[in-house]
Amino acid sequence: MIKKILYTLLLSLPTTLLANEPKEWQLGFQKSASKSMTDIVWFHDYMLLPIITGITAFVLFLLLYVCVRYRASRNKIASTTSHNTMIEVIWTLVPCLILIVMAVPSFKVLYSQDKIPKADVTIKAVGYQWYWGYEYPDENIIFDSYMIDEKDLKENQPRLLAVDNAVYVPVNKVIKVMITANDVLHAWALPSFGVKRDAIPGRINETWFKADRTGTFYGQCSELCGIKHAFMPITVHVVSEDEYNNWLKEAKVKFANVETDKKFKIAKKFEEIK
Numbered sequence: 001m002i003k004k005i006l007y008t009l010l011l012s013l014p015t016t017l018l019a020n021e022p023k024e025w026q027l028g029f030q031k032s033a034s035k036s037m038t039d040i041v042w043f044h045d046y047m048l049l050p051i052i053t054g055i056t057a058f059v060l061f062l063l064l065y066v067c068v069r070y071r072a073s074r075n076k077i078a079s080t081t082s083h084n085t086m087i088e089v090i091w092t093l094v095p096c097l098i099l100i101v102m103a104v105p106s107f108k109v110l111y112s113q114d115k116i117p118k119a120d121v122t123i124k125a126v127g128y129q130w131y132w133g134y135e136y137p138d139e140n141i142i143f144d145s146y147m148i149d150e151k152d153l154k155e156n157q158p159r160l161l162a163v164d165n166a167v168y169v170p171v172n173k174v175i176k177v178m179i180t181a182n183d184v185l186h187a188w189a190l191p192s193f194g195v196k197r198d199a200i201p202g203r204i205n206e207t208w209f210k211a212d213r214t215g216t217f218y219g220q221c222s223e224l225c226g227i228k229h230a231f232m233p234i235t236v237h238v239v240s241e242d243e244y245n246n247w248l249k250e251a252k253v254k255f256a257n258v259e260t261d262k263k264f265k266i267a268k269k270f271e272e273i274k
């Protein structure tokens with residue numbers, strides 16, 4: 001009975017509450033969908049936050065104590081102390097120790113993101129002013145992904161986040177993402193996967209993620225790249241293996257002419273410049 005009520009309640013929630021996107025009045029991170037992001041959230045919640053809270057409270061206490069204890073009315077003659085070797089050694093060593101303690105899990109997370117396991121699917125994301133272009137090099141698929149204008153949004157499509165051609169990836173598979181840009185700096189960022197990498201013209205950055213649940217995930221360009229920087233979102237559908245294979249088949253037909261289109265555009269531009 002209780003289970004049934006809970007389930008009904010869950011279903012009646014607005015879909016935005018279940019989606020993987022920023023929410024109004026949100027505090028904290030978006031819900032994690034990869035081990036990498038789970039590690040980051042752990043590091044933030046159980047390492048950084050307690051330490052920073054402790055330090056802030058301690059410094060506040062010291063300030064208040066000094067304000068009250070050494071106020072002018074109580075200290076008619078001011079102390080002339082200017083050095084104390086012991087306390088100077090302590091306030092140099094303690095922050096060092098805190099940093100060392102923090103560095104251990106920090107580097108662990110950093111290296112686990114940096115070391116790319118054997119990839120099941122490789123995607124290339126190219127930043128353009130102002131949209132993302134995607135390639136599946138092993139599948140010969142190439143397409144562009146534009147934001148959907150506010151007036152054209154369908155139900156369940158979030159404003160400034162939904163795109164016309166989304167990226168599809170299979171669940172529980174290692175996805176390697178090669179990131180570059182065509183014109184200026186962009187950055188490919190997907191909060192739920194704990195992924196954020198700069199897209200740099202003439203250079204390829206690599207990262208990876210392994211989504212541990214299906215769903216639609218939203219991200220945005222995270223490097224100020226010009227006037228429409230806010231209008232080049234990222235949409236990734238994490239689907240089952242079968243759905244992914246079906247999408248591959250459809251995409252090969254749907255985007256069959258994209259590459260020639262693109263080559264034609266580039267050739268035309270070149271002609272114009274000449």
Ligand SMILES: [Cu+2]
Nearest residue numbers: 186187221225
């Ligand atoms: Cu950008």
